[in-house]
Amino acid sequence: MPKGNKEDTIRNILKAAEELFSEKGFNGTSVNMISDKAGVNKALIYYYFKDKDDIVNSLFENIIHESDEYVSGSSSALNHEVIPLQDSIREEMNFLQEKQKILSIMLMESLKGDDSHNYFFKCAQKVIESEIEANISSDPQEFQRLLVHEFFTGFVPIMSFIIFKDKWCKYFDCDTDQFISNFLDSFSNTHLSSKKPGS
Amino acid sequence: MPKGNKEDTIRNILKAAEELFSEKGFNGTSVNMISDKAGVNKALIYYYFKDKDDIVNSLFENIIHESDEYVSGSSSALNHEVIPLQDSIREEMNFLQEKQKILSIMLMESLKGDDSHNYFFKCAQKVIESEIEANISSDPQEFQRLLVHEFFTGFVPIMSFIIFKDKWCKYFDCDTDQFISNFLDSFSNTHLSSKKPGS
Amino acid sequence: MPKGNKEDTIRNILKAAEELFSEKGFNGTSVNMISDKAGVNKALIYYYFKDKDDIVNSLFENIIHESDEYVSGSSSALNHEVIPLQDSIREEMNFLQEKQKILSIMLMESLKGDDSHNYFFKCAQKVIESEIEANISSDPQEFQRLLVHEFFTGFVPIMSFIIFKDKWCKYFDCDTDQFISNFLDSFSNTHLSSKKPGS
Amino acid sequence: MPKGNKEDTIRNILKAAEELFSEKGFNGTSVNMISDKAGVNKALIYYYFKDKDDIVNSLFENIIHESDEYVSGSSSALNHEVIPLQDSIREEMNFLQEKQKILSIMLMESLKGDDSHNYFFKCAQKVIESEIEANISSDPQEFQRLLVHEFFTGFVPIMSFIIFKDKWCKYFDCDTDQFISNFLDSFSNTHLSSKKPGS
DNA sequence: GATGAATGAGAATTCATTCAT
DNA sequence: CATGAATGAATTCTCATTCAT
Structure with missing residues (x-):
């Protein structure tokens, strides 16, 4: 997890989310999966996004x-x-x-x-x-x-x-x-x- | 909980599930919701259906x-x-x-x-x-x-x-x-x- | 965890909660602590109580x-x-x-x-x-x-x-x-x- | 964030904390809330105070x-x-x-x-x-x-x-x-x- | 000093599923 | 058949704290 800049991090999160949501649906995707796939800390997702x-x-x-x-x-x-x-x-x-x-x-x-x-x-x-x-x-x-x-x-x-x-x-x-x-x-x-x- | 017969119970379950799945999606619906809406005991659902x-x-x-x-x-x-x-x-x-x-x-x-x-x-x-x-x-x-x-x-x-x-x-x-x-x-x-x- | 009856379980939960809340305050006590102290499964607490x-x-x-x-x-x-x-x-x-x-x-x-x-x-x-x-x-x-x-x-x-x-x-x-x-x-x-x- | 002097910053933090602790209790107040209310950066709180x-x-x-x-x-x-x-x-x-x-x-x-x-x-x-x-x-x-x-x-x-x-x-x-x-x-x-x- | 970003641990709550009767 | 009780694993979200600049 290279300390990328804000933009990159957000992009990664969104990219991972996009992939997973389309694969498993919104409710079928856990924030854990997203953070794992995006390679970022789970809490960081909540730093950038209010909620799922x-x-x-x-x-x-x-x-x-x-x-x-x-x-x-x-x-x-x-x-x-x-x-x-x-x-x-x-x-x-x-x-x-x-x-x-x-x-x-x-x-x-x-x-x-x-x-x-x-x-x-x-x-x-x-x-x-x-x-x-x-x-x-x-x-x-x-x-x-x-x-x-x-x-x-x-x-x-x-x-x-x-x-x-x-x-x-x-x-x-x-x-x-x-x-x-x-x-x-x-x-x-x-x-x-x-x-x-x-x- | 009217002790309906088998057929009725199953029908109720399926009807409730149908309504809920279409309303909230499969993953957005819990078995609890289904049993509540169907008016049957949750465990009974697992008697008639292997799993969700x-x-x-x-x-x-x-x-x-x-x-x-x-x-x-x-x-x-x-x-x-x-x-x-x-x-x-x-x-x-x-x-x-x-x-x-x-x-x-x-x-x-x-x-x-x-x-x-x-x-x-x-x-x-x-x-x-x-x-x-x-x-x-x-x-x-x-x-x-x-x-x-x-x-x-x-x-x-x-x-x-x-x-x-x-x-x-x-x-x-x-x-x-x-x-x-x-x-x-x-x-x-x-x-x-x-x-x-x-x- | 002997499968006690409902009354007992609730009593245990309340007793544990009482002790812990008074010891650490409401916000200082986690539901985990309560379930541990009460010797019941955490989810069971939510079976009997809507929330904390x-x-x-x-x-x-x-x-x-x-x-x-x-x-x-x-x-x-x-x-x-x-x-x-x-x-x-x-x-x-x-x-x-x-x-x-x-x-x-x-x-x-x-x-x-x-x-x-x-x-x-x-x-x-x-x-x-x-x-x-x-x-x-x-x-x-x-x-x-x-x-x-x-x-x-x-x-x-x-x-x-x-x-x-x-x-x-x-x-x-x-x-x-x-x-x-x-x-x-x-x-x-x-x-x-x-x-x-x-x- | 007016770059007030040290004294001011500390005063602000303490004032915010006082208000919040009395409103929500110590454990009911997060450091985030304090920094928000005090209008100072969260990390700065840890510069002036060892911990919560x-x-x-x-x-x-x-x-x-x-x-x-x-x-x-x-x-x-x-x-x-x-x-x-x-x-x-x-x-x-x-x-x-x-x-x-x-x-x-x-x-x-x-x-x-x-x-x-x-x-x-x-x-x-x-x-x-x-x-x-x-x-x-x-x-x-x-x-x-x-x-x-x-x-x-x-x-x-x-x-x-x-x-x-x-x-x-x-x-x-x-x-x-x-x-x-x-x-x-x-x-x-x-x-x-x-x-x-x-x- | 000051700050945005990051993190590990843990909190509350829910879920699918099973058990004992 | 039917049910209330029970459970382990997840899930969403928050927290105190730290790091790098």
Whole structure:
């Protein structure tokens, strides 16, 4: 345990937590495991984080923040220039790929019935709103329709794809590249080629 | 503690477990909570179930079994008779609606990185295979394509819809019926109207 | 650890807690110490008591309850028959002597600034009210005077005497009997021979 | 963190500790709380104080020292000049009032059964001896009598009065001035008007 | 002096599981 | 079948104390 600086320590903790939470779930992961994996003293975790919840929340806040940056950074390119759709999707997926584990945790926690976490919705809302703000209609009914459409036939499939990719290829024992291309085909033939509600 | 018979006791336990697991997750639920909610003595749970895992697995086996029955019971009707698609979808959804909580648990557990549970895939596989067995092609490549297509643009959206329905309406504060109809529209315009790979 | 019955186990826990709390204070005593001293499994303590606080409170409730019984049981004798005052005081002290440790804990906790425990006042109030109810005057001012008088020149000296007896004799290295008789003399010459306010 | 000088820092620490110890007890107060409240770095506390114990002890030594000064400064006036007793009592009380919190801590700690602290006795001894040294008799028996008398009917009631004043008025919801005057009346009618043992 | 970071030990509380009846 | 009692191992979190700069 080299006396790394604050930033490093926190990064290590978050990295270990991310890995473990996505592997065993939030409640299935003990702070002990995290400190062990991060190579830091357990009490130090409580020096930097109020409690265990604070760790996940930190993870979630981080991804929300990074997504914001990504969205605002790419929005100009994405929406105004003429970039082939599949290309931009692929790029987006690369971005999401890195966040795979956190997204997985986010989904797990959002599935719980208590209202503790709804980051999954929060996140979806952000992404979708940023994407449809161009052709936004002031009609709230219409907006709801679009939201539902984007969420269930766009956001959710993509997220599942990201989250389940590895597990899928393992379970069905198939080639990753082939799998990706299959998914993109299907996605193109459904969500991407569908006429949006209200358009 | 009404001395119900064996069946009743087990049913109570499973019902309580289902509710709690879906509310707090498997690891977030203690056996104590289950026995309390089920109104049975804690030790009795261990009389009927080997351990806590045995409870979830029982839940999963049950749903797999019921799905089997549902699928084989309806397959003739679904595929060979001329039933409007949306109608059959609605019927299927009613069936799934009852299983909402177990499906939620199944998804949560399947998201974990360790290979403890892949009931979600197992279940998807069953459903999808039963649906495509008619126009099944012997080409494994083709089969993979279909599988991916059905899973990510069919199964996953529907499951998410079932699982997130209540949470969605609560979070976005919207009317349930409107929401359902919105979803069905979108689903019709994407998955249902897409040309299947290989066809 | 003979599998004693419930009553015994609880008694053991409370006895151990009483001893330890009075020896080291509430916060200075760990539940581990209690379970060790009581010879029971630590988790068993949490089977019978909600938390550590519940243990002290149980101790306090017990003594309040026993005091009630003592007061109501002796009130007839104490107030209506002609018993020499010093005798009744001595008897009362024997009763209190047994409760020495709990009284000590009660005082300690009541000294804390937060309003968590005011059993010391509650207890005093009970005792004093029972003692003055005979010559109670309906004048609240007068009642306050009596209360103050009884508390600070009666209740407090006696309590201190009970609580500090052993420590005093140890610290000043003096004979217990002599000490007791000295105290009783002084108490007779002050509180007992004073004219009560309002009389 | 104003870089105050050494004296200031120590004063701040002690002040914070005094407040917290009296509020939550010694064991209920963490060094963190103290450093927070004092507005100094936690490690700095360990620069000025050997350990946590050293803080309380410092508090106790201080009050012992101040009491010494007070006693020796006022002794001539108190005992030899003709000052009305109640006046001198009132003055003494003003002095004690400021020390209320430390006295409270002192009492709490002295109540513990282990012999860690007997500052309460030490303090009482000092005060009482200074008060009776005039009419001290060489007879040790007599001295014991006087000590007991002064302690239980003089020192203890006064201390309790000081320590419980605020809590009393809060609990019984009564006027402070009225309370003080009630106490002084009672105290005059008991301790102050009693014939001292041996006189 | 002063400080942020670090740590080992221990505290309170909970859990899954078992036992004896 | 059913149950109250019991238990060992964890789990979350805190504490007093120290180190390096």
